Amino acid sequence: MSSKTGDDWSPRQRSVKRPVLIAAAAAAAAAAWWWTDSAPYPYAQHWLLDLPLPFLTNRRLDALLAVRPGERVLEVGPGTGLQALHVAGGLGAGGRLDIVDIQQPMLDHVMRRAAATKISPIVPARADARDLPFEDGSFDAAYLVTALGEIPDPGAAMREIRRVLKPGGRLVVGEFADRHYVPLVTLLGYANAAGLRPSARLGPPLAYFARFEPPSGDAI
Numbered sequence: 001m002s003s004k005t006g007d008d009w010s011p012r013q014r015s016v017k018r019p020v021l022i023a024a025a026a027a028a029a030a031a032a033w034w035w036t037d038s039a040p041y042p043y044a045q046h047w048l049l050d051l052p053l054p055f056l057t058n059r060r061l062d063a064l065l066a067v068r069p070g071e072r073v074l075e076v077g078p079g080t081g082l083q084a085l086h087v088a089g090g091l092g093a094g095g096r097l098d099i100v101d102i103q104q105p106m107l108d109h110v111m112r113r114a115a116a117t118k119i120s121p122i123v124p125a126r127a128d129a130r131d132l133p134f135e136d137g138s139f140d141a142a143y144l145v146t147a148l149g150e151i152p153d154p155g156a157a158m159r160e161i162r163r164v165l166k167p168g169g170r171l172v173v174g175e176f177a178d179r180h181y182v183p184l185v186t187l188l189g190y191a192n193a194a195g196l197r198p199s200a201r202l203g204p205p206l207a208y209f210a211r212f213e214p215p216s217g218d219a220i
């Protein structure tokens with residue numbers, strides 16, 4: 001009885017087997033990269049960020065963030081400004097939106113768009129979400145949309161955002177089922193560890209916004 005060891009393959013079978021093995025190895029490498037890569041979203045693909053995601057609409061963000069004129073608001077990971085330009089428009093002349101991103105080209109992109117639309121109160125800062133360059137209790141509200149899962153330690157980022165929120169402030173997190181998706185149950189764990197309690201949610205589980213607040217009366 002013969003077994004199909006490497007030497008038993010005919011030349012034709014060998015010529016078929018080799019490309020299949022190479023394709024399988026490439027697919028395994030791609031899958032490993034897909035699930036483990038935590039690099040920030042590449043600026044080279046910034047045009048994709050301008051396509052609105054289903055359910056993660058600015059109207060829903062507004063409903064949970066509820067910004068008021070004159071407030072100081074923080075966005076972490078603005079990308080090309082899909083949400084930033086909209087939120088800044090609601091802050092009025094006395095308000096201010098601080099945007100923090102690990103990639104300078106993303107910040108530059110938002111600022112070019114803001115200049116073109118004459119939306120003024122946007123202040124960029126290049127920084128890591130795990131080490132925000134702000135004093136404790138600086139912000140009335142903060143938000144991040146499809147950014148948390150790109151940050152190497154999302155729990156640390158949640159603690160840092162909570163630190164810079166004023167007592168009574170609010171944080172809105174938007175998540176979509178892409179490869180950096182943070183499921184709601186995981187997010188609730190991060191929030192709980194950071195001392196934030198959930199107060200509202202909009203959207204289906206695979207494309208949701210969730211709002212969190214420090215417990216009432218809680219000083220930072």
Ligand SMILES: C[S@@+](CC[C@H](N)C(=O)[O-])C[C@H]1O[C@@H](n2cnc3c(N)ncnc32)[C@H](O)[C@@H]1O
Pocket residue numbers: 039040041049050076077078079080081082083100101102103106127128129130144145146147150151152
């Ligand atoms: C997928 S984009 C989301 C952009 C935008 N919020 C949107 O919904 O279109 C994620 C953003 O988070 C930024 N980011 C990734 N890791 C970060 C980190 N550690 N600190 C700050 N920003 C980060 C990326 O550079 C990118 O601009």
